[in-house]
Amino acid sequence: MxxxxxxxxxxxxxxxxxxxxxxxxxxxxxxxxxxxxxxxxxxxxxxxxxxxxxxxxxxxxxxxxxxxxxxxxxxxxxxxxxxxxxxxxxxxxxxxxxxxxxxxxxxxxxxxxxxxxxxxxxxxxxxxxxxxxxxxxxxxxxxxxxxxxxxxxxxxxxxxxxxxxxxxxxxxxxxxxxxxxxxxxxxxxxxxxxxxxxxxxxxxxxxxxxxxxxxxxxxxxxxxxxxxxxxxLTDRYDDAPEMRRLMKGYQDQLEAVGLAGLEVKPIPHPSGNRYVGSESCGACHEDAYDVWKDSAHSHALDSLVHPGERSDIARHHDPECLSCHVTGWNPQKYYPYTSGYLSLEETPRMAHSGCENCHGPGSAHVAAETGDEDVSEMEILARRAAMVLKLEDAERRCMDCHDLDNSPDFHDEGAFQKYWDQIAH
Structure with a gap:
C-alpha cells in the first residue's frame, strides 16, 4: 500500500x-x-x-x-x-x-x-x-x-x-x-x-x-x-509517508487493545500437550539445538520487534505476524495454543520460532524422559516417535509459514532442499 x-x-x-x-x-x-x-x-x-x-x-x-x-x-x-x-x-x-x-x-x-x-x-x-x-x-x-x-x-x-x-x-x-x-x-x-x-x-x-x-x-x-x-511494486518505490502513518497507527491500535481486545484467546493444542520451549529440547538434543541457535528461526521475533525495513513500525503485537515468528501459535489461523507465546514479558521462552513449531509441543516427551511422569519403556519410545518429523513431511510443515504469500521463493523447484541444507539436524 x-x-x-x-x-x-x-x-x-x-x-x-x-x-x-x-x-x-x-x-x-x-x-x-x-x-x-x-x-x-x-x-x-x-x-x-x-x-x-x-x-x-x-x-x-x-x-x-x-x-x-x-x-x-x-x-x-x-x-x-x-x-x-x-x-x-x-x-x-x-x-x-x-x-x-x-x-x-x-x-x-x-x-x-x-x-x-x-x-x-x-x-x-x-x-x-x-x-x-x-x-x-x-x-x-x-x-x-x-x-x-x-x-x-x-x-x-x-x-x-x-x-x-x-x-x-x-x-x-x-x-x-x-x-x-x-x-x-x-x-x-x-x-x-x-x-x-x-x-x-x-x-x-x-x-x-x-x-x-x-x-x-x-x-x-x-x-x-x-x-x-x-x-x-518493488523497493524501487519508496514508502509514502501518508501510508507509513496509517500503518503505524494500525499497529499502535493492535498494541493498545492487546490480544484480549482482539478476542484472541489461547486454546488447548489438539494433541493435549503443552509447549516447553527450545531450551528444554536443548538439554538432551545438544547438536540439533546448536543448529537451531545458529539459524534465523532462533531470532525470528527480532524482525518484528526491530524490523530492518520500516524500522519505525514494530509488528510484534500483530497476531497475523506473530503466528510465524513465535512458538506455540497456529500459523494460518493466528491464535495461540495454551502455553504458547503471549508476550515478551509473560512468555520469553516462547519467543522466536522454536523446535516445537515443527515437532509439536513436547511436554509429554519431556516428562517421560526426565522421570517427571512414570511411564513404561514402550510409552517412552512411543512419545519419542511422536516427536519425529519425517523429512518427507517436513516440506508441508514448513509451508504452514513459508506459504506462497510470504515466501514465494520457497516454492521454486528445489527450494526446499536448499533451505533444508541450512538447518539440517
Whole structure:
C-alpha cells in the first residue's frame, strides 16, 4: 500500500497523467476484530489514494454488516466512497451506488463491480442484500450504456472461469478486471474467447496481496487505443509517508487493545500437550539445538520487534505476524495454543520460532524422559516417535509459514532442499 501510493503520486504529479484508480476487492481475508480494524485502515488508505471504484470482496462481506456500513457510511458523508456494486448492497439497496462514471483526460470511464455467484451463495446475512450477477448487470448495464462512455470496466470479484463467463454474457465491457487466479498476474490482458458479435473484451488479472499494479492506458487518437503494463511494486518505490502513518497507527491500535481486545484467546493444542520451549529440547538434543541457535528461526521475533525495513513500525503485537515468528501459535489461523507465546514479558521462552513449531509441543516427551511422569519403556519410545518429523513431511510443515504469500521463493523447484541444507539436524 505504501509503495502503491508513491507509484500513483508519480503518475499524477510527475507524469501529470489523469489517473482513475480501481480495486477488485477483498481488503481483508478473514473475520474477527483485527480484520475490522484492518478494513477501517485500508478504506482510509483508498480514500487518501483517491480510488474511484472498489468492489466488495468475499471476505470483506464476512465482517459484521454494521461495521462495514459504519466504515463505508463515513466515506459516503464526503461523497467519496469507492465502493460500488451491481449485485451487492449494505443494509439497504439504495445505499450502495450501482455504478460510477468517471471523467478523466476528457474521457468518460464507466465502471461497475460484481461479486461472483459462487461467493454470493456464501452470504447468509439479511443485512447484505444480494442478487445474481446476471440480475444485477441486467439492471446496471443499460444505465451504463446510456452514459455513452469511452471505456467500460467491469471489476469482478470472482474466479477466472466465472469472470470469463460473465464477459461472454455481457460482452460490451472493454475489460474485465478479475480478482481470480493465484500468484502473479499475467503480463498482458487475455482475450476472452467465444464472445458474440465479434466483441473484443479482454481480462486483466490483479494477482494476490497487492504486489503488482496493472496500468491500463487509454489513447483515444492512437491506432493502438489501449496499452497495458504490469508493474511490480518493488523497493524501487519508496514508502509514502501518508501510508507509513496509517500503518503505524494500525499497529499502535493492535498494541493498545492487546490480544484480549482482539478476542484472541489461547486454546488447548489438539494433541493435549503443552509447549516447553527450545531450551528444554536443548538439554538432551545438544547438536540439533546448536543448529537451531545458529539459524534465523532462533531470532525470528527480532524482525518484528526491530524490523530492518520500516524500522519505525514494530509488528510484534500483530497476531497475523506473530503466528510465524513465535512458538506455540497456529500459523494460518493466528491464535495461540495454551502455553504458547503471549508476550515478551509473560512468555520469553516462547519467543522466536522454536523446535516445537515443527515437532509439536513436547511436554509429554519431556516428562517421560526426565522421570517427571512414570511411564513404561514402550510409552517412552512411543512419545519419542511422536516427536519425529519425517523429512518427507517436513516440506508441508514448513509451508504452514513459508506459504506462497510470504515466501514465494520457497516454492521454486528445489527450494526446499536448499533451505533444508541450512538447518539440517
Amino acid at each position: 505504501a509503495r502503491r501510493f508513491t507509484f500513483l503520486k508519480q503518475l499524477r504529479d510527475e507524469k501529470q497523467w489523469p489517473v482513475v484508480a480501481v480495486d477488485a476487492g477483498n481488503q481483508v481475508r478473514r473475520f474477527g476484530v483485527q480484520p475490522v480494524f484492518k478494513f477501517q485502515r485500508t478504506v482510509d488508505a483508498l480514500k487518501q489514494m483517491k480510488y474511484d471504484a472498489a468492489a466488495f470482496g468475499r471476505d470483506d462481506l464476512r465482517l459484521p454488516a454494521g461495521e462495514l456500513f459504519a466504515v463505508v457510511a463515513d466515506q459516503n458523508q464526503d461523497g467519496n466512497t469507492p465502493f460500488i456494486s451491481a449485485n451487492v448492497a449494505l443494509l439497504d439497496e439504495s445505499f450502495t451506488p450501482r455504478y460510477r462514471v468517471v471523467e478523466a483526460g476528457g474521457q468518460k470511464i464507466g465502471i461497475t463491480t460484481i461479486l461472483g455467484d459462487e461467493f454470493v451463495s456464501q452470504i447468509k446475512s439479511d443485512e447484505v442484500p444480494t442478487a445474481s450477477v446476471a440480475d444485477g448487470l441486467n439492471i446496471v448495464w443499460p444505465k451504463l450504456e446510456a452514459e455513452d462512455c469511452d471505456l467500460y470496466l467491469l471489476l469482478a470479484h470472482a474466479s477466472l472461469e466465472e469472470s470469463a463467463a460473465i464477459a461472454r454474457q455481457f460482452p460490451k465491457f472493454d475489460f474485465v478486471v478479475t480478482a481470480g487466479g493465484l500468484g502473479e498476474p499475467t503480463h498482458e490482458p487475455e482475450p476472452i474467447s467465444n464472445l458474440p458479435d465479434g466483441s473484443t473484451t479482454k481480462m486483466i488479472q490483479v494477482g494476490t496481496k497487492g504486489m503488482y499494479v496493472g496500468v491500463l492506458g487509454l489513447f483515444p487518437d492512437a491506432s493502438d487505443k489501449f496499452r497495458y503494463q504490469r508493474v511490480p
